[in-house]
Amino acid sequence: MRRLIKSGLMFGNLVHVASPALVERYNRALKHLTGKTTSLSDFYVDISGYSPEVGHELDDPLYLNHAGVNRQFILLTTEQKRAPLLDMKFSTSRGILRQFIEENEPALFALTARDAVAGELVNSVYDMSTPARLFDIRRVRVEADTVGGALKQADALDEKVSRFMNEEDAWFDDVLIAEMIGLAGETGDVVRNPIDLREMSFDQRNFWTAHFGGTYLFQDVDHPALISGADRDHFDDLPIRYAFDLRQRNQIAKFLELNGLAEPIAKARGIDAGAILRQKMDFILVDALAGQGVALSGRSRVDMRRLARQHARHLPEEFHVLAALVNWAENGGPWPRVASDSPAYFYTLRAADHPDADLVNMLLSELSPKDIRQLFICHKPLFYDRYATWSAEKKDFVVEFLVNEYQIDKVGTRRALFGFEPPMQEDDLITRVGPWGAVRR
Structure with missing residues (x-):
């Protein structure tokens, strides 16, 4: 694998975390999410903030992705949007993270100038004990805030500003004014420079997962099916009519044809x-x-x-x-x-x-x-x-x-x-x- 790494074919485009300030922010976020920290003074991270060096140090390649579901993430810079996603468990995860960063880039740029943004790709599944759990994954929601809770503080300040502007006698409420001043010192002027991240959620109907020998689930097509690298016998009692393993080539070919999912290269325009x-x-x-x-x-x-x-x-x-x-x-x-x-x-x-x-x-x-x-x-x-x-x-x-x-x-x-x-x-x-x-x- 060393030759792949040296050639940029593996671990390419990772973001180098080398400054003491960024390492300190990363550790605060890591502690916030996992209760762990790293003693490394520099390392590389992918789009989710996962570092292979930190994973090796902690002897836990899933330290940001426990059980392979609900991936957590640490953003130190919006430049992470160009990085790959290592140790991918779901084919949709990198696209979701990249779209989240791009849709919120101005706000994330402002937030990461002062602190790390930590979050999670949340769905309703917390373990992958059986293949049937795959069908419980319907939407993935992105939750994120700075480690210091800047967004929560901004929301609180916005609410207090609204009270101050609309309630009678609020001008004489010394406690309210003191709270506003204290929050503004942390968040800045949220009236002129609002800090907000778009609430984003994504349908998760057709996807690949590394679980169960590598599994493709197509639900949002005319003729749904599950296709897996594991033996077909492991996929009984599923809420879907058709389940194939990769050896069932005729059935897979028919599935692709019925749903219009593939075309011959020789006849493609x-x-x-x-x-x-x-x-x-x-x-x-x-x-x-x-x-x-x-x-x-x-x-x-x-x-x-x-x-x-x-x-x-x-x-x-x-x-x-x-x-x-x-x-x-x-x-x-x-x-x-x-x-x-x-x-x-x-x-x-x-x-x-x-x-x-x-x-x-x-x-x-x-x-x-x-x-x-x-x-x-x-x-x-x-x-x-x-x-x-x-x-x-x-x-x-x-x-x-x-x-x-x-x-x-x-x-x-x-x-x-x-x-x-x-x-x-x-x-x-x-x-x-x-x-x-x-x-x-």
Whole structure:
């Protein structure tokens, strides 16, 4: 894992906490939330304020996420919005934290200038003892305040100011005036500079959780289902009709089709399908040759084609199916029928254009794990688990590829792989093919 860290592929974009003032604020917030403190003089934190160094020191990687539910957070700076979320237990948590920070950025900037903001992502579930508890998670509410209670004090001051302005004889209430002066010394002028954080809550209907072997729950679709990495037999007595494990590929394929959640890469609009499929072929080739003494890093496209020809008989079905799709997309070859029980099937799909596209791409990456780029982008916890098991040759190739091909232009790569073009309007169609339609040759 050291090479991933040095290359910025793991623990990248964490926020460095090094000044004594920030460390002291962090300790106050940590004590407030957990009753613990750290003796470290500097460390790095993620978007939630979790620090792997502090977790190691406390021998508790869940010190801000007890039982893996109701994640607590510590904000020292609004710059944390750019950091990743480490040890993710729910796929929605980072998005919720980032939206909370962005929606409240001016107030959080003012609050964190003087104190740490501590809070919690609250739902009605306090343990994950059984899979049925997943269905009790319906909304996540964000609760936050400074350790010193600045927001509570601001609310109290606002209430006293209202009394002072509206009650008869309040001008002669020395106790009320003294209380206002005392609170104003802590909060500042809340009349001219109100301090407030928007109350925010989020629906939690479709999500992934690390619990129960890694579980995807789709409730807000026409045909709901639960899909898990654990054995299907562990999911009896659930308030849902369909529950599958990842081995039930036909059922998962039907679920994606019925709900319109995925589309074939070869037929998707606005992407270079041939280039994407060829790259997937390279990843499958690397996986097949890893551990056989073949040097894989530093190979050009020509080198990869040469390796594929030399080892064609030993390459898996996925490689040959994707090659047939590339032949169809680029050379007008016959359309290859790919059944859902084919090991290549999920390599041929990507999420369709809908609000849960990221979640579907995460599921597809788990069903096509040899595609190391999609696995890294869409499912980092699984990527890190798989990376630890790979041969040295494959690790070399993967790190080199991600550093040289992905890190250089993350946004562009994501757009090329997963972006959607808007439907063609009538004017666009006329511009492309002319007013009398396409000319046939």
